[in-house]
Amino acid sequence: MDISLLEQGNIIFEKGLNLSKEEIAQYLDAVGDHSSVYLEEAKIPPLAILAQAMSEAMTEITLPPGSVHTSQEIELEGSVSLGTVVGCICTISSNVVRNGARFLILEFQGVVDNCLLFKAKTTLVVTEVL
Secondary structure, three states: OOHHHOOOOOEEEEEEEOOOHHHHHHHHHHOOOOOOHHHHOOEEOHHHHHHHHHHHHHHHOOOOOOOEEEEEEEEEOOOEEOOOOEEEEEEEEEEEEEOOEEEEEEEEEEEEOOEEEEEEEEEEEEEOOO
């Protein structure tokens, strides 16, 4: 996907995400969360869903070497149980070039049963190759 052609409102992906118990355990290990509350209560860590959504976006958008993730915003509205499919959409919020660097802002939304679970924005800085 040519990043320079992405415009505000373009959809990067739209799909249902569902994390297994094993994927949740791997996520908790990766972030150093050694509490057992999520696995004992069969809940999905909200940031694990966002991490999966970001992974899906990076599968669709190929970033050049030197790209930097500069900021992350997230608003959480609730939690979901293991086995819940979260409808996720990722869109382009902004895509501008300033002083030889591209600022790409991705917007994410997660929905369950027509109710907003989370919304998030990720800012990426991509060095433009001239």
